[in-house]
Amino acid sequence: MNKSFVAIVPAAGSGKRFSKEVPKQFLKIGDKSILELSIRPLLDFSDCLGICVVVPPNDQYYKSLDVIKNPKVFVTEGGSSRMKSVLNGIKFWEESDTFYKHILIHDAVRPCLRSSDVQEIINSMEEEIDGIVLGIPCTDTIKEVGKGNSLILNTFDRTRLWRAFTPQIFKKDILVRATLEKNLKKDFTDEANLVEANGGKLKMVQGSKDNIKLTFPEDIVLIKSILSSQGRMEN
Numbered sequence: 001m002n003k004s005f006v007a008i009v010p011a012a013g014s015g016k017r018f019s020k021e022v023p024k025q026f027l028k029i030g031d032k033s034i035l036e037l038s039i040r041p042l043l044d045f046s047d048c049l050g051i052c053v054v055v056p057p058n059d060q061y062y063k064s065l066d067v068i069k070n071p072k073v074f075v076t077e078g079g080s081s082r083m084k085s086v087l088n089g090i091k092f093w094e095e096s097d098t099f100y101k102h103i104l105i106h107d108a109v110r111p112c113l114r115s116s117d118v119q120e121i122i123n124s125m126e127e128e129i130d131g132i133v134l135g136i137p138c139t140d141t142i143k144e145v146g147k148g149n150s151l152i153l154n155t156f157d158r159t160r161l162w163r164a165f166t167p168q169i170f171k172k173d174i175l176v177r178a179t180l181e182k183n184l185k186k187d188f189t190d191e192a193n194l195v196e197a198n199g200g201k202l203k204m205v206q207g208s209k210d211n212i213k214l215t216f217p218e219d220i221v222l223i224k225s226i227l228s229s230q231g232r233m234e235n
Helices: 034-043 082-094 115-124 172-182 191-197 219-229
Strands: 005-010 048-055 073-077 102-105 131-137 143-145 152-155 162-171 202-206
Touching: 005 034, 005 082, 034 048, 034 115, 048 082, 073 082, 082 102, 082 172, 082 191, 102 172, 115 131, 115 162, 115 202, 131 191, 162 172, 162 191, 172 191, 191 202
Parallel strands: 005 048, 005 102, 048 073, 131 202
Antiparallel strands: 102 162, 131 162, 143 152
């Protein structure tokens, strides 16, 4: 099975709730930005034919990043939502001369991604599966609460619940068709949600627990610790 893929990294969010000065994907840890750290593991794979980083319109931050000089890295402008930014990334690859079979999506703010997790989702692609989602089983008890009053409505059976991470990888034709069929009228929470809504057959693969997403300022300390334990912390 041909497992060549192109990647889309939506990095067009303003991140104003996190930092009023610099979008969080461009914050530096050591001498590398969060975005660069998130991209780096993908570049190690020969199956990766290119990475399209989707940046905010008129953005100036990305131009100073060393990773942009890599011949496998390309840039296009994002839209008003994550899904619209991913669609712009898909359009970029559809208009390119690159021949590929799969599209991989990765968050710009998951800098602790391990190469072994990328390899796992690539190896897990099968002819009868439309896509692979990386994640981990839920270990906490999950409660449903009412809007505005926090009253507990339900407790879910966590034995069937997983936390979905990125990367997520999909057959090219399946993801492209899903974006056309749904026309992105709904703001789906991730690309797997979009493909599911279009009848796609997806499989969950267990990844590393430390593949965390930078969401809150206090996450920086934890990310530094994880990167250090991975031997990826640079001064």
